[in-house]
Every structure is written in structure tokens, then in C-alpha cells.
Amino acid sequence: MEYYLGIDIGTSTAKIIVINEEGIMVNCCEQEYQYSQPKPGWKEIWPEVWIKAVKAGIAELLSGIERSHVRAIGVSGQMHTTVFLDHSGIPIRPAIMWNDVRTKEYFPELKTALVQEDTRAISKIISTGSPAANLLWLKEHEEDTFKKLGKFLIGPDYLVYYLTGCYSTDYCQASTSSLYDTDSRSWSRTMMKLIGLSEEMYPPIKGSQEVVGNLRMEIQEELGLPPDVKVIAGTGDNCAAAISTGSLQHGYPVLSIGTSGVLILPRGKAKVDSKGKEILFSLDGKDMVCMTQGVVQSAGGSYEWYVRKILGINDFNSLMTDVDVLELGNKQLLFYPHLTGDKTIYADSSLRGAFIGLEMNDLKEDLAVAVMEGVCFAVKQLIQEMGLPSDTLEELMVTGGGANSKVWMQIMADVLNVRIVQLDENEGVSYGAAVLAKNALKEDHEINPGTGTEVSTRNHFEPRLLNAERYRRKYEQYLRIHNAIQKIF
């Protein structure tokens, strides 16, 4: 029996998993931590917090298995979060996180300034929380700290460094950092100059399955692990998730309905110009594939807001018990779901949500259905803007908490007019990281359907002609909302 560890450094939770050589999960655990918000909109965390959590988690997991059989560790987690190290690799201040918005003062001017030749692609994706914005902020607001900067790392890459003593990042993190030129496939010199960085500050970019180094001796001893445990470069959570859902290997799009709705579209080797975040991924550092990611910022988050915060109900499903599925799409009530702004389509954080078309005979259940419909309409618009040809799409894989709602998934099927297939949940990101670690040692450097275990499915939902037609008309109404309310605030 051989074991591989997968680690997911999330926003407020670290998830760690142990799999065996067949890719079957043996054990997993979670460790929670808190990030700090010293000022409104600021979100930061000392990297040491992750380390403590990971060590505690690994100790817990290893107590049940034969430690000497652990072969490799794969790390994944939040993207963009920027870690600042001095020349000796010590953090010089807390990391600025992906969801920090202190840099919103730079927008939209920064985007406009970057719409020049070689930074046009970057101008489309740069946002608050990106390494580029965070580093720029450091230079302009914490000059003394910036002078001490020796190296920056991105999120979980810090853990790789801590475990091995070697700096690295992968193509997923690099390509989405807003510091990288996806055309020339190298760090952007323009951004380097703009922010005032030097080449030495950049981590080397590795293939996600490349071994960065062995586990440091001190850590080996501390955790009771054998020598020769390899640590791979790993990848960002979007890519690790895409592996765990089979999206990357099988080439199908996957929609995840969690707090946000995330759509991953694997593009293979094709370069596509569409809305959405372009992510590069490479196992070996040579062969590159693309995927596009689009987000409905507030998906499950919208539903949870309505049911928990407004209605004060804890049981999500209780509202849906009396919904007549045949009548779906009949009501004119609309919900505009952008409760936290929108990045992918409109890049507008000032967007707000709305209920439109309210009448006295509307019940709280009707509003709940409207919320679900609104999120589905936003997903439909996202799919269109990302250039996914929905008429050739036969089915869409869906995962995440929202996928558990039968009513929601039926609405999704009717709105998108496509079969919805609910994926069986596995451990997600940490599982993807563990699979990469396992395959790294087997020198299995091809992304093929065999990567990871068989992805299994649960419920299927077919679109129904009558309801799909109702929703087609309702969607036309939905699209008009954005322009109608543009300038109210």
C-alpha cells in the first residue's frame, strides 16, 4: 500500500486527504483557521497560520496509517493570494488574500492603462486580490516593506516552499496572476517594470506534476515521515477541482454551484477569445492545455441569503416540498442575482440584486423559485458569453451544494435546455492534488481519462419542452434588466 497526500489550502479551511495507489481515499480531515480583516475590505493572513493547520491535520491523518508508505505530497488551494518573503524566505508581512479589495482604488484606471499591446490580455483579467494588484499596493503604500521584498509566492506555493525549501509556482497560478503574458507564455516585462519588481523576485514556473524537491529533513522528523517523500509543484484550486471532476481529463465543462457558481470550460490546446478567466495548465512544464473559467459571483450564496438571512429558515429544502414542477416558468417574477457584483461578464462590483414583478399573491416559495431561476439565467448568460456552444452541448455536469436541490437542477435543465448530470462529490481540490502527486511518481504525464478514479454520477435532469419554452421567453426579459437599471445608483 502506498500513500499520497493531497492538501487544499482554502480561504478558511485546510482540507487534507490520503489516497492509496488506486486513487481511493483512505482518510481525510479538515482544520479551520481565521484570516484577519484589520480594515474594511482588507483580508490578510500570516502564512504561518496555514502551516500550523497543515501540520496538525497531517499529524491527525498519519496516526491511522503506515507512515513509512507515504510517497508524495500534492499541494493546492486558493489562487492569487500573495505571500511576501524577504531574501531569506521569511514572510515580511501577512499575505494579501484573493478576496481582499483594498486595491479597488486602482480600478478601472489600471485596466484602461493596460489596454496596450502586450498587456491587453492582462487588462481583461486584472482585478482586486490579484498578485499584480497586491504587489502594486505594497509598493505604493508600504514602501519600507516593499524594499525588503526578496520573493513573492502565490497561495499554496508557500506551503511547497516550506516543505521543501524550494521556490516554485505552476502555470495555473502564474497565468492568472496578472503578471504573466499568455501570448508569449512568460512573465510580462511590462508588468515587472510597472510594479518595480526584479526578476529574482519571481518564482520559477513548473509543471504541476513536476517534483519540486524532497520533504525537508526537519519536517520529515517532525511529522515522522520517511526520507524521500516528494513534493510536487501542485496547482491552484480551479485546476485541482477540474481534475477531481474529470473535467480536465475528459474535456467536458463542469458547473459547480457553491456560494459562487463556477463554470470550467476545458479548451484543450485551443486559444479562445471570450469572456472568462483563461487558465493555463501543464503537467510536465512543456505540454500546455487551456481552460476558461467563468463565475456567477453569488449563486448558492444568493439562495442562502434569501432563505437563511431573510426568511430565517435553516432547512433549504423545506421551501421546495410544495413546488409544482410542472408549473415552473409560469410566474413572471424575476430575480436579478448579482448580490455581490459581477466579474466575468460585466466586471462591475457595483451591481445589485433585485426582485422584479412582485404581486400580492406571491408567496415566499415563489420568491425562492425566482432566486433559483435568476441564478440559472446568470449561468445561461455566462455560458453564452464564454462561447460554449449550447446547442451542441448534450449534457452539463454539475457539482457543489446547489446540485443537491432537485428543483434547482430541473430549473437549470429547463433554462439551459440541456440534460443536467449531478456528479458524485469526492473530496474535490485536495483529491485532485493527491492524484497529481500519485501520477507524478508513476511518471504518468498525460492528462487522459485515466487520471484519477472513475467519476460517478447521481441524478439526471432532462429539459422539458413546455417549461424550456417558458424559460426561453423569461430569459429574454432577464437580459433586459441590466441595461434598464444601469444608472439608478
Add this chain to the structure above:
Amino acid sequence: MSVAGLDIGTSECKIVVYDLEGNVKSACSHAYKEEGADGYREIDPATVLSGVKACIKNVSKQLDEPIEALAVGALGESVVCVDRNGKVLGKSMVTGDKRGIPEVEEILQKVSREEIMAITGIPASEMYSLPKLLWMNKHTDTLRKARYIFTYEDYIGYYLTGNRKISYSSASRTMALDIEKKVWSSKLLEIAGISEKQMSLPVSAGTVVGRVLPEIAEELGLSAGMQVVAGGHDQECAALGAGVVTPGIGEDGHGTCEVLNLMLNEPLRTSSMMETDLACIPGMIPGTYMTNLEITTCGILMNWSRDCIFEGIYRRCREKGEDFFAYMDGKTTGLKTELLVLPQFGSSGHPDINYDIKGMVWGLTIHTKPEEIYLAVKESLAFQMKMAYEYAGFLNVDVEQIAITGGGAVSELTMQIRADVFGVKTVSLKNKEAGTLGCMIAAAAAMGHYSSFEEGVKRVVKILQTYCPREEWKEYYQSKYERYKRLYDKMHDFI
């Protein structure tokens, strides 16, 4: 001294007996249900009458001094037809009944909208009696069989005294009174096949209708000498009972709907009035004229929000024995919200009376709390009424103070929001029943206890609390109101 006001509404009748200072001596009310389906909305005159009788009997038993005089204030537009044998024919249509819509067009073929406005002060619509009477004439034989055609005000007066007199304000709501000459317009009555003989004599409010019939007095426990006095349409009675004696004071009644009653400077019957669906109704005070601005979804919207989105909170309040609205008002202390609501959930009033329109809640974020939505709904009613008032700017009525009555007056939050948004003082009144108080003033004046209605108002209409607009909120509400208007512009007919 006991003087009474009797109010006949769409869902209940109510009698309140006062002394001459406006203190309540005795009161009784009796509810009845609306009937009908498929667009028909009716009440049954027999049910109303038995409710009135029960109320009068009840208070008569409790009083130390018998009622000296009584005036009736009643809902408008609904008619009661009585045949030669004194039998009531059929039921009464109430506001919202869909019958009469094509009949408006028929009437307009014969008399232009402008002429109707000039004669009656009414902007022609199916809301008033004449189109409904025309429907009755076409589809039933009620009008041909009817010896007398009443509104509820003169029907009760007839029942009590055997005489047939109707106040100008109630008469005008039939859309058949010549408000200048103060007589029926035969031209208009004819269109519905009605003769003047079938109608009661239009008189000024405060005119004695007659003495109560002896057998009725005995049956109901009334004194044989009780006088019935002409009251008015319920809105005009409420306006008087709230102290509207000059154009500078408004009365804003918060019930199922919200109605802002304003006194005009003159009997305006212009095209602007017509365009904005504003009627010119003779007021209770002789020589005065009133108009009203309406929001169709006031109390009914607050109740919807309580029963729909705030249902969980409402349940928890009931469990703790707390009043839901008081609780939610409390949660909004010091709260400011960016939310905007369009309150037209299914229907809207001025400036665009519409029965096929829907509402909206805009500005939601993941942080939005229930109390923000609650506050935004209350603000939306204030903004909508302010907007309706601005559209009617041609009225040239400068309101300096608004008396708020009904459910709204119970909430300090509502009172203060209205003061801040309207930019004028709002007052709540000691006497909660402005309608019956207005009737009582007319009855007492007819008996000579007050030299004028104005004197009566001075004696009995007392302010409970005054709310002044707060300087520090002025700019905030001004800019929010501007946003409200923009939202209304873009979205009020989106669906």
C-alpha cells in the same frame, strides 16, 4: 350631550358616540364580508343594514344620554336600489368590481370626458357609479323596478327617517351631480335610464335629513327626537375629522390603501385634473372642494410583507406576544438602507392608476437584512405619495401640515419618515376615528352646538403628537427620492 357619527365601509360599519368635546362615550362596530368572484365584488345591503341596526342598539343601551343627532359617512360609488314595496333589489357593487369598463366608453360616446369633468368634477372611469348603473340598466331590470336609488349614506338616512337627502360629496361620487348648481344632471342620469325622481335630494353636509321614525326609534332604542343629519363621503368626513379646514392642511389616511385628502383653492376641473385622474369633490364645509391622491397598496402591502418574506419573524413575534410591526419598527432605529422598493404590487394609484402592474425591490446585496427591506417598503410609500403630489403640482396647494390617520399613525417611524420625506410637519390625532368624528361635527353643528364646522374642528380635533422634518435627513431623503423617481421611470412598467 351625545352626538354620533356612523361610518359605512366596505368591510365593516361603525358607530361612535361622542360628547361635544370629542370624547368617545360609546362605540360599536360590525364586520361583514365582501362577496363575489370572477371580477364581481359586492356587499349585501341587508347585511349592512342589520349590522347598522345591531351597532345602534348596542350603543343605545350603554348611553347615559340618548343620541341627539347622527350623521352618516359612507363608502362612495356603491348603490342600493329599493322598489315600490320598500324591498331592496340585489346587491351593491364595490370598488374594484370589474363591471362598467365598456360602459365608460358608451357614456363617452354621448358626453365627452371634458364635459363630464366640467359638470361633475369627476374624471370618467368605471370606479364611479354611473358606468356601473349603466351596466345594471343593460343587464338587469333593477333600475326600471327601482323606485329609489341610494348611496349608503342616504339609504341609511331613508331607513331611519323616511326622508331622502344626500350630501353633495356622496352625490358627486355617482358621476351624475352638477357640482356647480348642486343638482342632479338629468343629461347624465338619462344615459343610465335613471330619472331624477329616483334620486335623493342633494343637500349641504350638516343639513337635517329628518327625525327618526317612531317605530325605528323604538326598535333601536333611540330617543324619539333624534335627528339624522347629512354627513358625507367617507374620505371627506375623515378629512374634516382630521382638521382639514384650509388648503394648508392635508389628511393622509393609512388603511388598506393610502389616501391623501387635500382641500383645493377652488373647484378645479381642468384637463390636468383629468390627465392625472384627480376628482374635484365638494367638501363637507360649504363652498369647499377636495381632491385625493391614492396609493392602492398601503396596509395591504405591509401585511403582505409580514405574511410572506417576514413570515418567520412574524411567527416568532407571535410566540413572544410581541407586535410584529412594533418589533420591526424598533429594528430600524438608526438604520439607513440603499434599497429602493416600487410598492405597486398588482395595482398602482396616482399618478398612473393601473390594475396591471407589478412591484420591485432593488439594491439587494448579500449583506441585506430583513429590516432593511421593511424600512425600504415604508420609505417607498412615502416616495410614491410625494411623487403623486408633485405630479399634481398644478393644484397649487401648499401643504404645511399633514394629519396622518389609520394604521400609519400608530407608527412613530412612519410619522417621522413622512415628515422627513414630505418636508412638512406630520401630526397624529388623539381621536383615532377621524371619519365618525367628522360626521359628528356635521351633526352637532346642525343642532347649533357649533357655529360652524370650523368651530367644531377647533373643539374636538386634538393633536396627539407632532413630528417635524429633520434637517440632517433632508439631503439624504432628497437624493434618495431622486433615485426613486429614476427607478420608477425606468422600471415601473418593466413587466
